[in-house]
Amino acid sequence: MDIAEIHRRLRERLGNIVSPELEVKDWSLCDVKPQSIAEVCTILRDEPESAFDCLSNLSAVDRKSADTIEVYYHLFSYQHGHRLTLRAATPRPDPILPTVSHIWPIADWLEREAFDLMGVRFTGHPDLRRILMPEDWVGHPLRKDFVEPEEYHGISTRRESLLKL
Amino acid sequence: MNADAIDLDVRRETSRGLETEEMTLNMGPQHPSTHGVLRFVVKADGEVMRRAIPDIGYLHRSIEKIAEKVGYHGFMPYTDRVDYVSAMQCNQGWAMACEKLAGIEVPRKGEYCRVIACEFGRLASHLLSVGATGMDIGAVTPFTHAIREREYINDILEELCGARLTFNYMRIGGCAWDLPPGFVGRAVKFLDRFEPLIDEYNELISFNKIYVERLANVAVVSREMAIAWNLVGPNLRGSGVKYDVRKDAPYSVYPEFEFDVPVGTGERGTLGDSYDRYMVRMREMEESCKILRQALAGVPEGPVVAKVARMFKPPAGEVYVRVEASRGDMGWFVVSDGSAFPYRVHIRTGSFAAMAIIEELSKGLMIADLVAVIATLDIVAPEVDR
Amino acid sequence: MQQLADYLLAEGFLSGLPKSVGYVLVVAFFAFVLLNFIMLVAGVTSWLERRVWARIQSRVGPNRVGPQGVIQWLADGIKSVLKEDIVPEAADKPLFKGAPYLAMIGFFGAWACVPFGDGLIVADLNVGVLYITAVTGLVVVGILMAGWSSNNKWALLGGIRSAAQIVSYEIPAAIAINTVILLTGTLSMQGIIKAQGWAPWNWFLFDNPFTFVAFFIFFVALLAEGNRTPFDLPEAESELVAGAFTEYSGLRSLLFFLVEWGNLYIIGALCTTLFLGGWQVPAFTDNAFVQGVLQMITFFLKSYFLVFVAMWIRATLPRVRVDQLMSLCWKYLVPIAFVNLLGAMLWVVAFPHGNIVMRLAMFGFGVVVTIYFFSRVASHLRRARPEMTWNPIS
Numbered sequence: 001m002d003i004a005e006i007h008r009r010l011r012e013r014l015g016n017i018v019s020p021e022l023e024v025k026d027w028s029l030c031d032v033k034p035q036s037i038a039e040v041c042t043i044l045r046d047e048p049e050s051a052f053d054c055l056s057n058l059s060a061v062d063r064k065s066a067d068t069i070e071v072y073y074h075l076f077s078y079q080h081g082h083r084l085t086l087r088a089a090t091p092r093p094d095p096i097l098p099t100v101s102h103i104w105p106i107a108d109w110l111e112r113e114a115f116d117l118m119g120v121r122f123t124g125h126p127d128l129r130r131i132l133m134p135e136d137w138v139g140h141p142l143r144k145d146f147v148e149p150e151e152y153h154g155i156s157t158r159r160e161s162l163l164k165l
Numbered sequence: 166m167n168a169d170a171i172d173l174d175v176r177r178e179t180s181r182g183l184e185t186e187e188m189t190l191n192m193g194p195q196h197p198s199t200h201g202v203l204r205f206v207v208k209a210d211g212e213v214m215r216r217a218i219p220d221i222g223y224l225h226r227s228i229e230k231i232a233e234k235v236g237y238h239g240f241m242p243y244t245d246r247v248d249y250v251s252a253m254q255c256n257q258g259w260a261m262a263c264e265k266l267a268g269i270e271v272p273r274k275g276e277y278c279r280v281i282a283c284e285f286g287r288l289a290s291h292l293l294s295v296g297a298t299g300m301d302i303g304a305v306t307p308f309t310h311a312i313r314e315r316e317y318i319n320d321i322l323e324e325l326c327g328a329r330l331t332f333n334y335m336r337i338g339g340c341a342w343d344l345p346p347g348f349v350g351r352a353v354k355f356l357d358r359f360e361p362l363i364d365e366y367n368e369l370i371s372f373n374k375i376y377v378e379r380l381a382n383v384a385v386v387s388r389e390m391a392i393a394w395n396l397v398g399p400n401l402r403g404s405g406v407k408y409d410v411r412k413d414a415p416y417s418v419y420p421e422f423e424f425d426v427p428v429g430t431g432e433r434g435t436l437g438d439s440y441d442r443y444m445v446r447m448r449e450m451e452e453s454c455k456i457l458r459q460a461l462a463g464v465p466e467g468p469v470v471a472k473v474a475r476m477f478k479p480p481a482g483e484v485y486v487r488v489e490a491s492r493g494d495m496g497w498f499v500v501s502d503g504s505a506f507p508y509r510v511h512i513r514t515g516s517f518a519a520m521a522i523i524e525e526l527s528k529g530l531m532i533a534d535l536v537a538v539i540a541t542l543d544i545v546a547p548e549v550d551r
Numbered sequence: 552m553q554q555l556a557d558y559l560l561a562e563g564f565l566s567g568l569p570k571s572v573g574y575v576l577v578v579a580f581f582a583f584v585l586l587n588f589i590m591l592v593a594g595v596t597s598w599l600e601r602r603v604w605a606r607i608q609s610r611v612g613p614n615r616v617g618p619q620g621v622i623q624w625l626a627d628g629i630k631s632v633l634k635e636d637i638v639p640e641a642a643d644k645p646l647f648k649g650a651p652y653l654a655m656i657g658f659f660g661a662w663a664c665v666p667f668g669d670g671l672i673v674a675d676l677n678v679g680v681l682y683i684t685a686v687t688g689l690v691v692v693g694i695l696m697a698g699w700s701s702n703n704k705w706a707l708l709g710g711i712r713s714a715a716q717i718v719s720y721e722i723p724a725a726i727a728i729n730t731v732i733l734l735t736g737t738l739s740m741q742g743i744i745k746a747q748g749w750a751p752w753n754w755f756l757f758d759n760p761f762t763f764v765a766f767f768i769f770f771v772a773l774l775a776e777g778n779r780t781p782f783d784l785p786e787a788e789s790e791l792v793a794g795a796f797t798e799y800s801g802l803r804s805l806l807f808f809l810v811e812w813g814n815l816y817i818i819g820a821l822c823t824t825l826f827l828g829g830w831q832v833p834a835f836t837d838n839a840f841v842q843g844v845l846q847m848i849t850f851f852l853k854s855y856f857l858v859f860v861a862m863w864i865r866a867t868l869p870r871v872r873v874d875q876l877m878s879l880c881w882k883y884l885v886p887i888a889f890v891n892l893l894g895a896m897l898w899v900v901a902f903p904h905g906n907i908v909m910r911l912a913m914f915g916f917g918v919v920v921t922i923y924f925f926s927r928v929a930s931h932l933r934r935a936r937p938e939m940t941w942n943p944i945s
Contacts, residue, residue: 026265027485053392057485057496059511072498074485078392078408085485106395109521110513117229132222132550142230142509190704212708212873303780303870309608369867375781376869532708533784533872 003028003084006050014040027074027083034088037073038098038124044075044084045103051079055100058110060118062092064144069095069120090120099125117142187215192535194223200297200539201546203520209532217527217535219520224550232510237263237337237477240507245331247495247512248548251290253282253322254490256335258512261416262486262497263337266479274467275339276418280460281352282325282334284453288359289318290491291446291453298443298540299370302379307370314362317355324348337477339470349461356461360454363447371447380443381434384526384538391437394525395518398493399449400542403429403442410489422459424452439541446543476505492516492543516548581673585662593813594624599855600812600862607866627805634801639702642798646700650693651799651806657689658810658817665820666740668830668846679740680728683821684721687776690810691717694785697807698795709794712873713778713785719880720775720782726888727769730762730895731755731825734905744829754828757913758905761895766826768888770857773821775880777814780865784873815861819854827853 007022007030017040019031032040044052057074066089073086090097099122101107111122112131119140122128130137139146148157192205202223208215228247232240244259245252257279264271271279296311319329324345326334334341370376386396391404401408409426411419427448429441481503487494493515500509519542526538598613598621605612613620638647664679666672676682691714698710732738734755735746747754755762775782785794796807823829830846871879902909 029483053389054395056395056487057498057511057513059498059509059513061483061500061509072483072485074496074498078406081413104395105393105525106518106521109517130222132225134222141227188704190708212712299869303783304868305604306608306866309610313609370869373869375871378875379869379872531872531874 001049001080003082006044006082006084009049010040010043013043027085029085029087032086032088034071034090034097036098037071037086037088038100038103040086041073041075041100041103049080050077050082050084052077052082052084054078055104055107055110058100058107058114060095060114060120060142062118062142062144063089064092067092069118071097071114071120073100095120096123097121098123101125116140119143185210190532192217200544201549203539203544203546203549205523205535207527207532207535212531212533214527214530214532214535217523217530219523221520221546221549224546226547226551228551229510229512232507234506236506237479238475240510241336242331242333245333246547247551248490248492248514248516248545249331250293250545251286251491252330252332253279253286253334254488254495256332257283257417258486258488258490258495258497260335260337261488262484262499263477263479265484265486266482266499266501267337267473267477269338269471269473271339271417272468272471273418273465274343275469275471277460277464278325278340278344278469279335279417280419280422281344281457281464282322282332282340284457284460285318285322285352286332287453287491288450288457289315289322291450292318294491294540294543295366295443295446298537299376301536301540302376304370304373304376307366310362310366310369314359317359321348321352321355324351336470336473338473339468341470343469344464349464352461353458356454356457360451363450363454367447371444377433377440379533379537380440380541381438383434383439383534384530384541385435386437386522386526388437390522390525394522396493396522397515397518398490398543399442399445400493400515400519402427403445404437405429405431410487410494414487416486416488418460419456421463422456424455427452439537442541442543478503478505490515492519492545492548512551514548514551516542516544516546519544520549585673586659589659589662589813590809592816593809594628595621596812596816596858597624597627597808599858600815600865603859603862604866607863631805632802636802637798637800639798641702643700643702646696647798648803650696650700651803651810652693653696654690654693654810655806657687657691657693658813660686660689661817664740665817666744666824666829667850668843669741671830671843671847672741675739675741677737677739677742680732680738680743680821680825683740683817684725684728687814687817688717688721690814693810694795697799701795701798703798706795706797709785709797713795715873716778716782716785716876717776719877720772720884722772723768723880723884723888724772724776726885726892727765727772728825730765730888730892733892733895733899734758734762740824740829744824744831747828747831749828749831749833751828751917752907752910752914753831754826756826756828757910757917759895759898759902759909760913761891761898762826763913764887764891765895766822768884768891769825770818770822772880772884773818774861774864775876777818777861778811779815779818779861781868781871782876783865783870784876815858816854818861819857820850822857823850823853827857829853 004022004024007018007028010018011020014036017033017036021030023029044050052075054076055073056076057072059072061070061072063070068089069092070087070089073088075084075086076082088097097120099107099111101111108126109131111125112128114120115122115128116130116132117140129135133141138149151157188209190207190209192207194202194204204220204223206218206220226246228243231243235243241256241259244255247255292311292315296308299305299307322332323329325348326332326342386400386404388405391401391406396404405428407426407428410416412426427445429436429445431437431441432444433440479501481501483498483500486497488497495515496513498511498513499507502508523538523542527535530538601623602612602620613623616623616626638644661683663673664676664683694713695710698706698713701707731743735743737743751757756766757763778785796804799807830850832842832845832849834842835845836842
């Protein structure tokens with residue numbers, strides 16, 4: 001069974017939650033409605049034909065011009081070798097997604113990173129707090145409109161350009 | 166560390182009605198282990214741990230954000246710092262991602278140079294890893310011997326690109342410089358000296374009874390757990406999953422080489438314990454030597470780098486490329502918007518998952534074992550934090 | 552020392568002083584000499600350790616300060632003394648400051664009974680061995696105090712581990728000592744040595760198979776008591792920085808390290824006294840002075856050989872985890888030591904004056920093992936020689 005077949009079956013089962021187009025490439029890509037990402041992932045992991053037992057990557061991308069934050073889920077199956085990318089686009093002012101950490105435990109940390117650096121909130125996450133930045137950091141650094149604060153705990157983040165004589 | 170997030174000093178009643186207290190210890194960012202700036206909040210009941218909660222972010226250098234500012238070519242030196250213990254493979258990952266975005270083909274000699282550099286990098290990284298594992302367990306001598314061999318490898322790679330740690334050897338489209346004259350001879354001479362030494366290390370330390378006692382049956386990671394937690398590389402293979410990106414999703418010229426993928430067998434304890442992970446690394450060194458010999462024997466003629474525009478503007482799109490780095494498959498997710506600067510770069514590294522699984526593994530382990538587990542999972546802080 | 556004091560008083564060197572004051576002066580003088588001597592020995596042991604480690608690890612070690620670096624320890628000592636004296640604010644100050652001195656007292660007291668030659672002993676107590684075992688227990692108190700008073704959970708862990716380890720390993724050590732005492736009937740150090748002879752087959756090591764086993768039990772137990780690898784969990788660098796001594800800096804930490812290196816020598820000295828014949832040399836001359844010097848040299852050579860073995864083990868073996876350490880002591884060493892003691896008792900009943908055939912047989916066995924060992928080392932060296940000097944660039 002190849003990815004196109006998996007995609008077809010998914011659409012049969014879930015309808016419009018999964019987008020009709022599948023961008024076929026090395027890691028074929030299809031869009032998924034954000035609120036149902038957990039449902040889709042559960043089906044993909046539990047069905048024996050797809051058996052996506054590994055979440056290889058979870059990345060958040062800030063599409064400022066489209067006013068969305070897209071979260072890419074790269075799924076991999078060690079049993080069959082299938083590779084699939086799911087893309088969930090959430091509105092930029094208030095990006096919320098259901099968590100998949102109950103499906104793949106590694107999603108716990110990957111979602112924390114997405115929250116920390118991009119501000120995507122994951123409902124149902126057991127412990128959503130910052131992971132890379134300090135706990136009291138304000139803002140989400142990887143956003144396109146992120147402005148560095150003037151100082152952090154009294155240490156200035158600005159300095160004279162070293163190139164000036 | 167947010168104090169509300171962890172219960173501090175939980176009082177428990179033992180079965181005999183004695184009140185005991187859990188100790189909260191801080192295995193702080195500074196400690197004499199070679200794995201970098203890592204911090205654990207250890208909640209221990211005497212010598213036995215209840216949980217070891219990792220606290221990462223001390224080495225976060227916002228490399229991914231910097232990529233959006235320096236452009237595709239300019240990012241290459243930064244990729245060295247993603248995993249500075251084995252920097253060649255990180256270079257390769259970035260170069261492959263950019264080449265895939267733009268559809269560039271690397272000339273054959275360039276691919277051979279890349280394989281040679283990557284495998285030497287893998288040797289160096291595994292040497293450091295097994296040496297540091299020995300040192301954390303208490304045997305300080307194998308570390309010095311491993312570093313001695315690593316110094317020779319550093320000398321060889323210095324010949325190749327001028328640097329000993331952060332190489333910046335590869336470019337988008339190939340490698341920066343050709344192999345210097347006489348390089349192949351010297352490299353083969355090194356391999357002739359090095360391969361018997363792997364047996365010597367095994368005799369010295371791997372089969373030592375105390376060493377085996379310290380590592381066997383410690384922190385057993387089952388197959389399902391390893392896959393669910395996205396462990397990769399020697400950690401995954403130590404749990405019995407025979408998966409290597411070089412063989413199962415091959416890239417570069419790896420299909421042309423014959424080598425085996427060592428898998429943990431539970432020889433001295435349970436399958437998936439720390440000893441398996443350690444032995445997989447020792448055996449991988451032998452396999453890397455095999456690949457190197459084949460590559461050095463068959464280096465073709467030709468250019469080492471394809472012509473790539475100075476203002477590299479790949480078409481818009483996204484790509485997810487995996488390379489088999491020393492610590493497992495490193496995923497490079499690059500999003501391009503058609504301009505000369507990457508729109509988003511995300512590096513998913515093997516040590517990130519290894520750090521994540523430590524909290525799960527630490528239940529019931531002893532504090533002395535925590536160090537062994539960190540060492541055998543081969544965690545380097547720059548990979549975790551980027 | 553008693554004889555010297557009496558001699559001095561009789562000859563009138565201390566005339567005009569009451570006897571007790573005279574004694575105190577003599578004791579103070581000997582203590583002063585001994586203290587300096589101990590510092591020298593500890594320092595030289597530290598230098599030896601660093602050079603031996605370095606050679607095993609294919610590097611050189613300190614070789615700048617003085618010829619071949621022999622006064623490196625003096626430079627390190629001066630540096631430590633000149634360092635800032637940091638006492639943690641929340642530490643228990645009297646205990647924190649007193650802990651190194653307690654450890655020093657415990658360690659220093661043991662030297663009063665170390666026999667360097669016939670008559671060259673500070674105090675030949677008739678309970679010499681028991682005294683040494685007892686007084687080195689003060690070191691445990693010192694380490695525990697250090698761990699507790701540092702107000703540092705890791706130091707506390709280190710101190711507790713150390714206390715548990717030392718106290719547990721006292722038992723196999725004491726049982727092994729008993730195995731030897733059965734042959735001598737006296738606990739006095741000089742008495743034990745005089746019951747042995749200068750020839751190797753007259754040493755207690757080769758007396759019968761039970762003392763042979765007892766030697767190894769004793770050596771292992773003493774390694775554990777001295778916090779040496781493979782039992783150096785209390786000072787495990789990669790986990791606890793320096794264990795119980797983490798918060799110490801400058802002179803105080805130097806004292807702890809001196810105790811450790813000096814203890815290493817005591818390990819060698821005790822093993823030599825009990826098993827390797829101590830200072831016994833054949834009677835070459837009638838000159839007591841020359842004989843005494845020869846005896847001292849022999850004693851030093853033998854104990855430094857064992858010190859070298861301990862350093863060698865430290866450089867080679869990894870460290871044992873604390874539960875494995877405890878199970879090794881209680882589940883293996885103690886039962887084996889007891890069975891051994893039983894066997895030795897039966898042997899002494901059967902052969903009250905020893906059995907020359909068994910001695911020679913054990914000695915032969917020892918010689919065979921030594922020859923085999925050296926042949927293995929030689930073959931390894933022959934294989935390794937081409938690789939020890941290798942220049943990759945040429």
